[in-house]
Amino acid sequence: MVAKPLPLEEVMGLEPRAVQERITAAREALGEEVVILGHHYQREEVFRHAHHAGDSLKLARRAAASRARYIVFCGVHFMAEVADILSRPDQVAILPDLAAGCSMADMASLAQVSRAWRELEEVLGAAGDQVMPVTYINSAADLKAFCGERGGIVCTSSNARQVLAWAWERRPKVLFFPDQHLGRNTAHRMGVPLEDMVVWDYGRPLGGLEPEQIRRARLILWKGFCSVHQMFRPEHVRAFKERHPEARVVAHPECSFEVCELADFVGSTEAIIRYVAEGPPGRYLVGTELNLVERLARRFAPEGKQVHFMSPTVCLCSTMFRISPEHLLWTLENLLEGRVVNPIRVPEAVAGPARLALERMFQVSP
Numbered sequence: 301m302v303a304k305p306l307p308l309e310e311v312m313g314l315e316p317r318a319v320q321e322r323i324t325a326a327r328e329a330l331g332e333e334v335v336i337l338g339h340h341y342q343r344e345e346v347f348r349h350a351h352h353a354g355d356s357l358k359l360a361r362r363a364a365a366s367r368a369r370y371i372v373f374c375g376v377h378f379m380a381e382v383a384d385i386l387s388r389p390d391q392v393a394i395l396p397d398l399a400a401g402c403s404m405a406d407m408a409s410l411a412q413v414s415r416a417w418r419e420l421e422e423v424l425g426a427a428g429d430q431v432m433p434v435t436y437i438n439s440a441a442d443l444k445a446f447c448g449e450r451g452g453i454v455c456t457s458s459n460a461r462q463v464l465a466w467a468w469e470r471r472p473k474v475l476f477f478p479d480q481h482l483g484r485n486t487a488h489r490m491g492v493p494l495e496d497m498v499v500w501d502y503g504r505p506l507g508g509l510e511p512e513q514i515r516r517a518r519l520i521l522w523k524g525f526c527s528v529h530q531m532f533r534p535e536h537v538r539a540f541k542e543r544h545p546e547a548r549v550v551a552h553p554e555c556s557f558e559v560c561e562l563a564d565f566v567g568s569t570e571a572i573i574r575y576v577a578e579g580p581p582g583r584y585l586v587g588t589e590l591n592l593v594e595r596l597a598r599r600f601a602p603e604g605k606q607v608h609f610m611s612p613t614v615c616l617c618s619t620m621f622r623i624s625p626e627h628l629l630w631t632l633e634n635l636l637e638g639r640v641v642n643p644i645r646v647p648e649a650v651a652g653p654a655r656l657a658l659e660r661m662f663q664v665s666p
């Protein structure tokens with residue numbers, strides 16, 4: 301028996317156990333009408349209800365392949381936008397709490413990137429001949445469209461290397477936004493020296509650079525970062541290694557260059573899980589969001605793997621955390637009544653060119 305949907309304020313007052321039971325019942329009653337996608341950073345009480353879990357790339361593929369009428373995205377706003385862009389017009393992507401944004405994605409707006417592009421043109425001439433725009437998937441749909449319209453492309457933390465190689469095969473320079481760390485860490489591992497990279501400070505004219513620096517650079521890195529991953533510091537790694545020299549150090553590529561240089565393995569959330577799953581028993585020090593690290597610790601403890609969080613302070617992704625079990629329940633029970641709450645719709649004028657940039661990415665990393 302499925303209960304009648306309650307207003308969100310009342311759902312918020314339910315006992316946690318009742319919330320869990322009602323989610324399970326609503327999910328079952330919706331059957332194939334709904335697919336719930338869960339990013340690895342979701343809290344356990346939400347994550348356990350996902351039909352599919354994954355990193356940004358895997359979930360984008362899942363959304364594109366889904367036949368379900370409703371795609372409920374337990375993740376952040378840009379992920380639900382990608383699901384809408386890649387799904388059929390009769391499917392609806394839903395974000396259970398619209399406040400679940402990404403602070404890094406908010407560090408680059410279309411106005412700022414368009415201004416940067418114009419300023420690059422002042423220095424380089426037609427920027428489109430010289431510079432390939434590459435946006436990390438952690439960005440608004442209109443920035444993906446910006447790339448799509450200029451021959452550019454999207455990347456995720458899983459395929460940034462292939463995407464950058466693709467970009468440099470076509471143009472001598474890359475403008476990479478919004479995450480400077482993913483761009484720098486990936487390019488450096490591809491053999492690009494740090495001297496060939498500059499940081500574009502989007503708050504300053506010409507990115508705070510001299511025209512000569514722009515002419516010389518191969519990689520122009522937007523000055524964006526993830527507020528969660530910037531909390532991991534090289535001194536945390538060194539202090540841990542002093543106590544446990546044998547420990548394997550694992551970092552997400554949104555971590556700083558210094559942290560990634562100290563890591564034994566750098567990869568996306570999905571790749572991190574694989575690394576620990578396939579590794580030998582022993583200690584792992586992991587620099588990525590707390591929910592995922594705690595899940596790894598629980599899952600692999602029986603195999604003799606001790607998984608530790610890299611920072612001494614708690615670093616949660618507070619926007620991922622916005623998706624509460626109560627919001628998920630409220631979303632599902634409304635769907636049962638035929639009401640769609642919090643749909644994410646990207647207008648076709650933006651979705652079309654954004655899809656182009658995403659499809660280029662899928663060609664590069666099928």
Ligand code: 13P
Nearest residue numbers: 355356357456457568569
């Ligand atoms: P992944 O694609 O590696 O899951 O990363 C997404 C993200 O937002 C990490 O902060």
Ligand code: SF4
Nearest residue numbers: 402403404526528617
């Ligand atoms: Fe955005 Fe960082 Fe949260 Fe990932 S962890 S969703 S990059 S704020």
